[in-house]
Amino acid sequence: KGSNSRQKARRLVARVHNKIANSRADFLHKLSRKIVNENQVIVVENLAVKNMVRNHSLAKAISDVGWGMFSTLLKYKAEAEGKVYLEVDRFFPSTHLCSETLLPLPKMGLDVRSFECPHCGQIHDRDINAAINLKNEGLRIWASGTGASASGRNVSPKGGRIRSTLSEAIPSEAGSHSSIASR
Structure with a gap:
């Protein structure tokens, strides 16, 4: 310990880890940009990533993928572009329903x-x-404008609604072509 060889090896390992982190961040940025550019409405499931990491058999795989960072990138990029970002509650039974x-x-x-x-x-x-169930549920929530889940219960942590980051992204009658034509 404390030798020059050990310091050299430590710096080499740190450089490799830094390269891995940078390439992961680059991939997540590119993928989130592609998804935001190609879609008007983005629907994701708000998973409890912190709780999922507690599962020792899945923790490394979940951390390596960077789910939390990916959803953050999607959210802020969608908001900046004026697109709709919806989160379906984690308790929606997406895998337990036939699509x-x-x-x-x-x-x-x-x-x-x-x-x-x-x-x-x-x-x-x-x-x-x-994925089909989540898409359908997200579009149903967006179309209703209420944020109520199909399962009939609202179990979000803050007791609030499942919502878009932009309230003006939801269509309204005031800005429709029919109201402009009738003036």
Whole structure:
């Protein structure tokens, strides 16, 4: 300890870790920019990343991906562009509903990646099924303008609504073409 070789090795390891962090941040910036540029409404699930990191078997993978940083980047870029950013509550059963029938599915472990729906008989990929459910729920929330969840309960931490970062992004009658034409 304290030798010049050890200091050199420490600096080398620090440089490698810095490069990994920079390349991860670069990827997240580019991906969030692409998503914001290509979409008018962005719907994400507000996951409790801090709680998920407590699971020792998933902690490293979750931290490496940088979910919290990615959602922050999406949110501020969407707000800057005037796009709608919606968060669907983490308790919405996106993986426990069939995206075709909207009927509840039997409980499945995390190791089940695809399943056959007992109601419609189709084989669904678990992640794609959840993404479709989140998209539909987010668009339903945005169209209603209320922020109420489909499950009939509001369990967000602050007791508030699931909302867009821009309230003016929600369409209103005042700015529609029909009200301008009638003047």
